[in-house]
Amino acid sequence: MVVWSPHKFNCGLEMANRFAIAPLTTNASHDDGTAAENELEFVRRRAAGGYGVTISSAAYVEQDGRSWQGIGAAHEGHLPSLRRLAEVMHAAGGLAVLQIYDGGRIAKPELIGDERMRAPSAIPSLRPGAKTPRAMTSDEVENLIASFGKAASLARKAGFDGVEIHGANHYAVHQFFSPRANRRDDNWGGTLAKRMTFARAVAQAVRGALGPKLIAGFRVTPFESEPDGYTLEDSKQLCGELAGLGLDYISVSLDDYRSSRPMRETRVYNAPVEQGYTPTESPITEFVRVIAGRCALMASGGIKTCMDAEGAIGMGADLVAVGRAVVVDPEWLFKVRSKSEASILAGLPQDEREIAEALSIPPRMVEYLLSRPGWFPRI
Ligand SMILES: Cc1cc2nc3c(=O)[nH]c(=O)nc-3n(C[C@H](O)[C@H](O)[C@H](O)COP(=O)(O)O)c2cc1C
Numbered sequence: 001m002v003v004w005s006p007h008k009f010n011c012g013l014e015m016a017n018r019f020a021i022a023p024l025t026t027n028a029s030h031d032d033g034t035a036a037e038n039e040l041e042f043v044r045r046r047a048a049g050g051y052g053v054t055i056s057s058a059a060y061v062e063q064d065g066r067s068w069q070g071i072g073a074a075h076e077g078h079l080p081s082l083r084r085l086a087e088v089m090h091a092a093g094g095l096a097v098l099q100i101y102d103g104g105r106i107a108k109p110e111l112i113g114d115e116r117m118r119a120p121s122a123i124p125s126l127r128p129g130a131k132t133p134r135a136m137t138s139d140e141v142e143n144l145i146a147s148f149g150k151a152a153s154l155a156r157k158a159g160f161d162g163v164e165i166h167g168a169n170h171y172a173v174h175q176f177f178s179p180r181a182n183r184r185d186d187n188w189g190g191t192l193a194k195r196m197t198f199a200r201a202v203a204q205a206v207r208g209a210l211g212p213k214l215i216a217g218f219r220v221t222p223f224e225s226e227p228d229g230y231t232l233e234d235s236k237q238l239c240g241e242l243a244g245l246g247l248d249y250i251s252v253s254l255d256d257y258r259s260s261r262p263m264r265e266t267r268v269y270n271a272p273v274e275q276g277y278t279p280t281e282s283p284i285t286e287f288v289r290v291i292a293g294r295c296a297l298m299a300s301g302g303i304k305t306c307m308d309a310e311g312a313i314g315m316g317a318d319l320v321a322v323g324r325a326v327v328v329d330p331e332w333l334f335k336v337r338s339k340s341e342a343s344i345l346a347g348l349p350q351d352e353r354e355i356a357e358a359l360s361i362p363p364r365m366v367e368y369l370l371s372r373p374g375w376f377p378r379i
Contacts, residue, residue, distance in 0.1 A: 003309050004337075007052065007318055009248040010295055011213050013161055015052030015095055018313065019333055022300050022323035023099040023164065023219075025057040025070050028362035033060065033072025034081035038362040044088045045360045046326050049333035053215075054089040055321065058101040058166050061147040064116045065102030065172060069364065073100055073151035082158035090159070097215055098155040099164040100206075102144060104172030105133045105181060106265075120175050120182040120189060120198075126226065126265045141188055141198065144172070149205030152216075162215025163206055165199075168253035170265045173199055174221055177238060180228050195230075196238050203245050217298070218242050219251040221262045222283035232279040236290045249296040250287065251321060256302030257284055257312050288316030304344070306336045324376060327369070330359055347377030 007015045026039040039057075047054045059073035059082075060066045071085065072078045082098065089096035105119035109131050118140060119133035136144070152163045167173035175181035176198035182189040188198055199218070207216045220239065223232040239250055254262055279286070284299050291297055299317035303309050309320045326332050329345040336344075348355050348369065356363045369376050 001306075001310065002313050003306065003320070007296065009162075009215050010246065011162070011215055011248050013095060013213075013215055013248075015319070016050070016093070017052045018319050019051045019309065020298060020319055020321040021046055021051050021054040021326055022321035023055045023058055023166070024323060024327060025068055025368075026362050026365040027068045027070065027368040028364040029069055029071045031069075033063075033066075033070070033074065033078055035071050035085050036362065038360075039071075039365070040084060040088050041360050042362060042365070043085070044091060045330045046332075047089050047094060048092045049326075049331060050092055050337070051094045051333055052319070053095040053097055053161075055097045055164055055217075056085060056089065056099050056160075058099045058171075059151065061100050061102055061151040062144060064112050064118060065104060065107050065144070066111045067101075067103030067107050067171065068368075069111070073098060073154045074147065076154070079154060079158055082154060082160070086159040095161040095215070096159075097162045097164050097217060098151075098158075098160045099166050099219070100148060100151045100155070101166035102147070102172035104175045105130070106170055107133075119172065120184055123181060123183065125170065125181070128266070135184070138186060138188070145198070145201045145205050148202045149209040152206040152209035156210055156214060160214075162217065162248065163210060164217035164219055164251065165202055165206055166219050167199055167202075168219040168221040168251075169263050170221070173202055177234075178224060178230055180224065180226060192234055192237065196241055199238060200241060200245065203242055203247060207246055212246070215248045216246070217249040217251055218247055219253055221253050222287065223262060223279060225262060225264055225278065232283055232286060235283075236286060239287055240290045243291045243294040247295045249298050249319065250291060251298035251300065252283055252287055252317075254283065254299075254301035257299045257315070257317075258282065258302065282315060284312065284315045284317055305341055309336075327361070328359070328376065345379070347379040350378055 117133035124130040296318035298319040299312035300321035
């Protein structure tokens with residue numbers, strides 16, 4: 001079966017199988033952006049399952065772009081913590097990739113202060129209670145690109161096998177590409193080509209910092225379901241550009257890889273879907289065509305069984321990233337591999353202490369998982 005076969009990236013590194021642990025923020029790091037023991041344990045137990053690659057929770061590249069209580073890759077002081085994380089992720093022999101992000105207009109004011117919120121344009125997000133950020137100066141934009149490059153250098157020094165740029169889920173890289181969030185009239189906004197310049201520059205900075213022999217990935221939301229958002233045609237163009245920049249993979253972020261529904265900006269899971277753009281074909285199939293073998297495609301969203309993973313591979317994906325299933329069942333891959341899928345845990349237990357203790361989930365992460373109704377099934 002293809003899912004158990006190795007995959008060789010353009011950079012030469014090889015994954016033992018096609019399964020990745022999706023990036024999973026724990027919201028449980030220390031105030032200074034270093035990893036807490038219980039979040040290292042969360043990762044260690046899950047990575048022990050033998051995934052081809054483990055992708056880290058998103059690490060902030062600048063303090064002012066921090067969206068939650070997560071890890072940082074913003075300065076040399078973060079190196080020891082990043083080294084420990086890479087060690088834990090490598091312990092079972094899989095590859096370790098650090099995801100890096102900036103929150104832009106969805107940075108968390110409680111963490112950084114209202115007055116520090118900056119984004120492509122001075123437009124608040126659709127999230128309830130969102131604050132209005134100020135528009136970044138062109139120097140700040142250049143500095144942010146350099147910060148992505150610096151974070152990639154830190155990842156290399158810390159022993160990671162590569163970096164994934166978080167260009168999805170409404171964070172800053174996504175915001176620069178979005179006509180809803182980016183109303184700039186300089187080099188970084190305006191036409192579709194200009195809205196792509198930030199993503200391209202970040203990809204080039206990261207590749208430059210990593211050199212040719214480490215993995216450079218880019219995570220993208222394939223279209224915005226909000227009215228006036230970017231379309232699948234727009235992101236296909238971006239994907240075509242990125243595939244030409246020597247990346248190793250493009251990861252497509254969807255709630256369910258089959259259903260063409262990306263994460264909405266409001267993050268209200270049980271609200272009706274806004275009247276927006278919906279493509280007729282799965283973005284996975286469309287992206288496979290555009291990429292045309294120039295780099296790998298990673299699919300994610302709703303993978304709970306081996307058959308789900310094979311379904312994504314059957315649509316042309318090379319790799320699959322598994323998120324909620326691995327949160328709920330730390331031994332998920334072991335059960336899939338040993339054909340004991342009937343014993344996979346289907347949801348989080350009712351008792352919060354049991355969630356934390358039995359599943360090695362930091363208590364702060366438990367709170368976070370339960371804060372959005374409909375995000376996780378309960379058993
Ligand atoms: C607790 C939690 C934290 C997440 N954190 C991140 C993150 O840091 N970066 C990211 O790109 N996606 C993040 N995601 C999205 C997942 O990587 C994944 O794309 C999504 O959950 C859909 O896949 P699934 O159906 O397998 O869960 C997170 C999801 C969950 C449930």
